[in-house]
Amino acid sequence: MKLRDIIQVVDGAVLTKQINLEREIECAAGCDLMSDVLAFSKPDALLLTGLTNIHVIRTAEMAEISAIIFVRGKLPEPEVVRLAEEKEIPLISAQYLMFDLCGRLYDAGIVSCDVRV
Numbered sequence: 212m213k214l215r216d217i218i219q220v221v222d223g224a225v226l227t228k229q230i231n232l233e234r235e236i237e238c239a240a241g242c243d244l245m246s247d248v249l250a251f252s253k254p255d256a257l258l259l260t261g262l263t264n265i266h267v268i269r270t271a272e273m274a275e276i277s278a279i280i281f282v283r284g285k286l287p288e289p290e291v292v293r294l295a296e297e298k299e300i301p302l303i304s305a306q307y308l309m310f311d312l313c314g315r316l317y318d319a320g321i322v323s324c325d326v327r328v
Contacts (some may be wrong), residue, residue, distance in 0.1 A: 217236055217321070221303070222251040222305060223280060226303065227302045228296055233257065234278065235277075239313070239322075240252050242314045248276070250268050251324055252253045254274075257277060257279075258280070261309065278300065279301070283307070283309075307311060
């Protein structure tokens, strides 16, 4: 699914500049433990998290995460947004709870990164 479509599904607000809205997202993971992100995510994944610190961006870079959605309307500090822009990782904020966002994405056809095929 294209990032443009995902933003519509979650009623998201884009926080970063110059993002590729045509980027394809393969799967999603909802997680606040960055060690779990490293263990279970896949390249080209979408990360949903309630954490807004710099470690989220560093972890996303290492795990080749395509985009990050902050749940519950959370907003990161400007330095976090700057680093995400530098690393070309789109940041989105959505008002819904993580559970609700996961359900919306699932209904739209996004699968879990943890699905064993």
